[in-house]
Amino acid sequence: TATTVPVTETAVAVTTTAQQPASFTLGDHYLKKSYSFQSETDVTTEEFRVVDPSWGIEFTVLPLNENLQYCWFELTVTNLDNGQSETYGYGRDMGFEKYQEYPMYTTGPYKLEMKGNRVKVDLNVAKRNP
Numbered sequence: 001t002a003t004t005v006p007v008t009e010t011a012v013a014v015t016t017t018a019q020q021p022a023s024f025t026l027g028d029h030y031l032k033k034s035y036s037f038q039s040e041t042d043v044t045t046e047e048f049r050v051v052d053p054s055w056g057i058e059f060t061v062l063p064l065n066e067n068l069q070y071c072w073f074e075l076t077v078t079n080l081d082n083g084q085s086e087t088y089g090y091g092r093d094m095g096f097e098k099y100q101e102y103p104m105y106t107t108g109p110y111k112l113e114m115k116g117n118r119v120k121v122d123l124n125v126a127k128r129n130p
Contacts, residue, residue: 024103026056026126033123037073037116038064046112047080050104054128058101061090062120068096073116075123080109090119103128 030048037044063071072091078084088094088102114121 024056024101025129026058026124027129029124029126030055031112031123031125035114035116035121035123036064037114037119037121040117042116044114046114047109048112048125049109050107052127053105053107054103054130055105055126056101056103056128057088058099058124059088060122061098062122063091063098063118064120065118071118073119073121074114076113077104078111078113079106080111082108 030050031046033046035044057075057077059073059075061071061073065071068091072089072094074087074089074092074094076085076087086102088100090096090098090100112123112125114123
């Protein structure tokens with residue numbers, strides 16, 4: 001004789017949380033401008049001096065073409081005292097997050113080099129509020 005054993009399935013919920021950088025607000029501006037990039041060859045540079053080690057960069061990208069493969073933005077931030085640089089951006093291999101913010105921690109003279117194609121960018125570089 002065969003015996004039937006009931007099988008009970010248990011669903012296990014798996015929750016993952018991505019580490020999000022701490023959000024912050026910006027105060028006194030070092031640089032606040034809008035830029036428009038219409039072609040692959042558009043390049044803009046800005047220079048400024050940071051006097052407070054608690055500062056940040058935020059930008060919002062507005063694509064100017066329905067086909068996002070043509071829309072991209074690249075921001076390279078270089079500390080002119082030590083030559084260290086970081087690159088942030090939108091599109092291509094950098095993802096499509098339209099709003100981005102980055103805390104920064106070192107004073108000194110800085111150069112921003114911005115490149116892009118078919119995007120408008122609102123950039124804010126300022127002291128971080130406590």
